[in-house]
Amino acid sequence: MKPRCAEYTEEYVSPDKVLSLLRRKFRKTADSMELRDYKGGAGNETAYQCLWVQVEKQRFLDLVDALREIDFLHFQITSGDDIGEAVQLNYHFSIFRCAGRGKRLGVTVTVDVPKDDLVMPSLWSRIPGIEYSEREIREMFGVDFDGLPNKALVFLPEDWNEDIKPWRRDETGPRPEDIRELS
Amino acid sequence: MAEGLNKTYKVPIGPVHVGLKEPITAWLDVDGERIKGATIRPGAIHRGIEFMARDRNPIQIIYLAERICGICSFAHIVAFVRAVEDAARIEVPARAQYIRTIVLELERIHSHILWAGVACYTFGYDSAFNLGMILREKVMDVLEALTGNRVNYGTGTVGGVRRDITPAVGKVIREMIDFYKNEFGVFYDVVTDDPIAKARMRDVGVLSKEDAIAYCALGPTVRGSGLRVDLRWSSPYEAYCDMDIKPVVPQDYTGEVYGDVFDRFLVRVLEVYQSLEIIENAMAGLPSGDLMWEPKLPKLLNYLKQADGTGLSSIEAPRGDDTHAIRLTGGQDNITWWKVRAPTYSNAVSWPIMFMDNELADSPLIINSIDPCISCMERMVVTDRSTGSGNIVTKSELIERCRDKTRRMMGS
Numbered sequence: 001m002k003p004r005c006a007e008y009t010e011e012y013v014s015p016d017k018v019l020s021l022l023r024r025k026f027r028k029t030a031d032s033m034e035l036r037d038y039k040g041g042a043g044n045e046t047a048y049q050c051l052w053v054q055v056e057k058q059r060f061l062d063l064v065d066a067l068r069e070i071d072f073l074h075f076q077i078t079s080g081d082d083i084g085e086a087v088q089l090n091y092h093f094s095i096f097r098c099a100g101r102g103k104r105l106g107v108t109v110t111v112d113v114p115k116d117d118l119v120m121p122s123l124w125s126r127i128p129g130i131e132y133s134e135r136e137i138r139e140m141f142g143v144d145f146d147g148l149p150n151k152a153l154v155f156l157p158e159d160w161n162e163d164i165k166p167w168r169r170d171e172t173g174p175r176p177e178d179i180r181e182l183s
Numbered sequence: 184m185a186e187g188l189n190k191t192y193k194v195p196i197g198p199v200h201v202g203l204k205e206p207i208t209a210w211l212d213v214d215g216e217r218i219k220g221a222t223i224r225p226g227a228i229h230r231g232i233e234f235m236a237r238d239r240n241p242i243q244i245i246y247l248a249e250r251i252c253g254i255c256s257f258a259h260i261v262a263f264v265r266a267v268e269d270a271a272r273i274e275v276p277a278r279a280q281y282i283r284t285i286v287l288e289l290e291r292i293h294s295h296i297l298w299a300g301v302a303c304y305t306f307g308y309d310s311a312f313n314l315g316m317i318l319r320e321k322v323m324d325v326l327e328a329l330t331g332n333r334v335n336y337g338t339g340t341v342g343g344v345r346r347d348i349t350p351a352v353g354k355v356i357r358e359m360i361d362f363y364k365n366e367f368g369v370f371y372d373v374v375t376d377d378p379i380a381k382a383r384m385r386d387v388g389v390l391s392k393e394d395a396i397a398y399c400a401l402g403p404t405v406r407g408s409g410l411r412v413d414l415r416w417s418s419p420y421e422a423y424c425d426m427d428i429k430p431v432v433p434q435d436y437t438g439e440v441y442g443d444v445f446d447r448f449l450v451r452v453l454e455v456y457q458s459l460e461i462i463e464n465a466m467a468g469l470p471s472g473d474l475m476w477e478p479k480l481p482k483l484l485n486y487l488k489q490a491d492g493t494g495l496s497s498i499e500a501p502r503g504d505d506t507h508a509i510r511l512t513g514g515q516d517n518i519t520w521w522k523v524r525a526p527t528y529s530n531a532v533s534w535p536i537m538f539m540d541n542e543l544a545d546s547p548l549i550i551n552s553i554d555p556c557i558s559c560m561e562r563m564v565v566t567d568r569s570t571g572s573g574n575i576v577t578k579s580e581l582i583e584r585c586r587d588k589t590r591r592m593m594g595s
Contacts, residue, residue, distance in 0.1 A: 008396060040275075040419065040420050041277070041423075042470050044274065048418035048419065052493075074399055094497075097412050098411050101416055104414070104417035106495065108493075154225060156229065
């Protein structure tokens with residue numbers, strides 16, 4: 001299956017407008033949304049901005065699709081942590097990669113995946129470049145991705161005991177005897 | 184192997200060399216000499232660096248980050264310390280920003296010349312390879328004069344840099360710029376004007392614009408497909424904020440885009456000139472002032488211990504966008520989590536598309552074209568599934584196959 005053709009938009013929308021659009025559509029988590037300035041250079045002026053957004057798991061796909069209406073959603077990486085009751089995932093995206101000097105907008109979307117239902121919808125059909133990251137999160141945190149065709153291990157060795165999830169901090173994480181200190 | 188029998192063989196390329204960040208195994212489905220499909224399996228040497236980092240404080244992680252990669256070690260440090268500076272709200276003095284920029288560009292020159300030389304070596308152009316290696320020595324000397332080391336410079340720290348550009352070092356850098364302006368053109372000419380080199384790289388390993396976008400390709404790989412994507416321009420950081428950087432794309436120089444290995448070669452070679460210009464500008468505008476936000480280490484560590492937040496940083500490393508994300512929790516010496524995304528992580532996803540319908544002899548060139556490590560191809564196993572027999576093709580045999588094709592083209 002070949003994913004649909006992708007292109008970058010030429011219609012630039014200011015970060016403030018993107019923020020207010022998301023706040024309007026996702027009222028429940030609107031307060032968590034933040035636009036952060038990144039400064040630099042001799043004058044220490046704002047060079048670009050990044051958007052930090054939190055969303056409920058049920059509305060994650062809606063948020064992704066809302067962003068995809070603005071521009072092709074370039075995927076960078078997923079980071080995450082075991083926060084006790086849930087595995088927290090941060091999807092780092094960017095839009096307007098090609099739109100002009102200082103115009104790229106980084107978008108980090110944070111989602112809590114509760115441990116009693118460790119499944120996320122896969123973005124593979126929308127962004128095929130996400131494949132490795134979803135496979136990595138699957139093997140490191142045990143979060144399954146619904147719709148991801150290739151769920152093979154990506155970074156862990158073939159003979160890995162898949163009951164051990166290296167980045168988890170609970171009983172499924174590596175026990176002290178699983179860790180070999182080299183020095 | 185005969186072609187057209189509608190029978191494919193699986194050819195694994197791997198395992199890998201320890202020297203580089205991204206060790207990768209490629210399983211190629213071949214029908215005769217044609218590659219019909221490819222499966223990539225990274226991870227042969229996943230070192231669990233992000234896991235190790237959980238037991239370390241940000242200053243200790245600098246030395247871990249530096250060892251992710253040998254060639255772009257400084258790019259990883261800068262991406263890491265910028266993520267920490269973002270999480271802890273630290274402002275870097277202007278002089279330190281400029282020095283970071285200069286070292287980043289020196290590293291880019293180093294990486295691109297090394298890559299261009301190795302690409303020539305892959306298809307048997309040994310004189311160009313040797314010329315590239317000679318040229319690369321100069322920038323290594325400059326890095327050594329500035330930092331004391333040829334690789335892993337130990338120069339970056341949270342809130343600044345640890346080495347200053349003294350007048351003596353400034354002189355060495357200016358000499359280097361003059362040297363490359365006079366000498367690098369020869370290398371550019373011998374490769375781009377050579378009909379065989381062009382024939383080996385043109386229309387090989389094509390990545391279309393649409394695929395480059397969809398598969399999230401980065402750096403020279405995406406620019407080679409004609410897209411103006413460069414973080415130094417689209418989200419400037421450090422001294423790039425004061426400069427107008429134009430992304431290097433092939434259509435500006437040749438008038439057309441093929442998205443092949445030759446275009447990626449062209450982008451890298453032209454970026455060497457761009458880096459020289461950036462270094463020249465940064466040297467001319469080098470502000471005076473402090474090197475660090477907080478020079479006293481215990482004070483800095485205490486501040487970082489109080490810091491609470493998530494930081495993100497993306498910078499344009501020689502191979503593309505290098506992204507680091509970090510979480511600091513108030514009251515804890517060590518970081519909570521750290522995620523590194525080196526450019527090859529993204530670029531390798533495009534490999535299967537680049538391989539499609541190319542010749543087996545071109546596979547080393549295609550693998551090389553996104554700039555991972557050619558030494559990754561330690562050996563390769565050819566298996567005949569119908570008989571179950573397997574024989575091992577070594578890296579040198581694979582290179583020989585690639586070179587044979589050049590000889591055939593030259594008619595000798």
